[in-house]
Amino acid sequence: MPVNVAINGYGTIGKRVADAVMKQPDMKLVGVAKTSPNYEAFIAHRKGIKIYVPQQSIKKFDEVGIPVAGTIEDLIKAADIIVDATPNGVGAQYKLIYQQLQKNAIFQGGEKAEIADASFSALCNYNEALGKKYIRVVSCNTTALLRTICAINKVSKVEKVRATIVRRAADQKEVKKGPINSLVPDPALVPSHHAKDVNSVIRNLDIVTMAVIAPTTLMHMHFINITLRDRVEKKDALSVLENTPRIVLVSSKYGAEATAELVEVARDLRRDRNDIPEVMVFSDSVYVKDNEVMFMYAVHQESIVVPENIDAIRASMRLMSAEDSIRITNESLGILK
Ligand code: NAD
Structure with missing residues (x-):
């Protein structure tokens, strides 16, 4: 039934x-x-x-x-x-x-x-x-943070996360929201509420987030820096991101390096409403230094x-x-x- x-x-x-x-x-x-x-x-x-x-x-x-x-x-x-x-x-x-x-x-x-x-x-x-x-x-931002953190946790235990979130100002249908020509801290206070929201799922994680609202409707963008217990290799970080469901690595060799281009890909794929429920990690941005993993990814707020x-x-x-x-x-x- x-x-x-x-x-x-x-x-x-x-x-x-x-x-x-x-x-x-x-x-x-x-x-x-x-x-x-x-x-x-x-x-x-x-x-x-x-x-x-x-x-x-x-x-x-x-x-x-x-x-x-x-x-x-x-x-x-x-x-x-x-x-x-x-x-x-x-x-x-x-x-x-x-x-x-x-x-x-x-x-x-x-x-x-x-x-x-x-x-x-x-x-x-x-x-x-x-x-x-x-x-x-x-929330959409927290869903993306949690997907990437729990994926990287499979490489080595995640001990600390620092992330900056560039938030879309409004969804596409929203005609009364802004800003239309400004970057606005969201809020001008650290940490932003996203860290607390991550802690509602991973309780004792050391995480600090900062957020800014940008005049775009398409997607959010995150810049994440994850400190692991052990020193890791870049190939291991890439491999786990590659093999985790709902995370997609986007390579610059295909020329899709901006949120507008990702949405165009969704249109070309004839996705319903141009939705992108996957976290889109820019593979060239993945950088590993000792036990720190850093990367950038885009988040489609309406569908993730x-x-x-x-x-x-x-x-x-x-x-x-x-x-x-x-x-x-x-x-x-x-x-x-
Ligand atoms: P929305 O405004 O697009 O949709 C809300 C709907 O609820 C509207 O159709 C509205 O008419 C209806 N509604 C209002 N009062 C109601 C009532 N009393 N009874 C029944 N229906 C009522 O909002 P949304 O963006 O879909 O957000 C919904 C929830 O999802 C919020 O908690 C939001 O934070 C969360 N969320 C939104 C996004 C996003 O990007 N839009 C992403 C993730 C999570």
């Missing part, structure tokens, strides 16, 4: 997770919650997705001719598990309803870590999340957490092992490896 999954909050993350759920052999999308009858609701309807809305919004949807399957509470009741992709902080309000109706839920990185029984990164702590009723998939949401559903419902879940998710979503 497939697991019945509901998506509450059908925006940037929610609509991608909904599409991903529809591609899983062991999941069924029961419907999505929408609050306003906008273009996203209209397209969801065109795709045959059932739409559930707040009681007071039914009339608004009727007026524009988008059929409503029921209220958001009906949707939650019909599901075994809810992926909550509502805006930051709204998930905490919905948690009370999930608890009342005794439903499992996956929250996003915009919620505080305390909302969940475990913060989640498929490559780092899938087993810790097994059977947990409430799981929080960490999508495979992790699918794995978090399987972990919460105890459907299968980490290895099997990561493999099935990757194959179904066409992730490069």
Whole structure:
């Protein structure tokens, strides 16, 4: 029997997770919650997705001719598990309803870590999340940091991480966010919140992060410096990055050295929405000095957490092992490896 999954909050993350759920052999999308009858609701309807809305919004949807399957509470009741992709902080309000109706839920990185029984990164702590009723998939930047840190940890134990994050200012659909011509420390305070978020998964890691917002919508870029217990060879660092799922090495020999070019690759590959759920590590940037490994990578903020949401559903419902879940998710979503 497939697991019945509901998506509450059908925006940037929610609509991608909904599409991903529809591609899983062991999941069924029961419907999505929408609050306003906008273009996203209209397209969801065109795709045959059932739409559930707040009681007071039914009339608004009727007026524009988008059929409503029921209220958001009906949707939650019909599901075994809810992926909550509502805006930051709204998930905490919905948690009370999930608890009342005794439903499992996956929250996003915009919620505080305390909302969940475990913060989640498929490559780092899938087993810790097994059977947990409430799981929080960490933010896009934290998901990328954790993937790279847990990969490099296989070469030698990671003792210290220092990272600088250049954040995209807004997602492509966001018309009211900026800056459009400035670099803005995010915040002008060290460490940035990303370090604390990494510590919600790897508790005692010595990590300091700094972040700046840049006027771009395409991707984030990270500059990471990882100190290991042992002296390592560059080839070993490259090999582990090469062989870790959801991390792709990008060589300058193909001429894709900028986020705009990576997005163009996604377009040429006819990726859905030009998504790049893999961490894109620039292989020429990998530099090793004694026990320090440094490199640069790009992060597609809108899609990187999508495979992790699918794995978090399987972990919460105890459907299968980490290895099997990561493999099935990757194959179904066409992730490069
Ligand atoms: P979004 O604004 O694109 O989507 C949120 C959706 O929730 C919208 O469709 C909105 O109409 C809907 N919504 C608002 N109030 C609601 C309510 N009360 N009930 C039901 N639906 C409601 O936001 P997003 O970017 O998808 O972010 C969602 C979560 O994912 C946040 O926690 C965010 O921090 C996290 N996240 C975002 C990104 C990103 O780059 N966009 C990346 C990783 C994680």
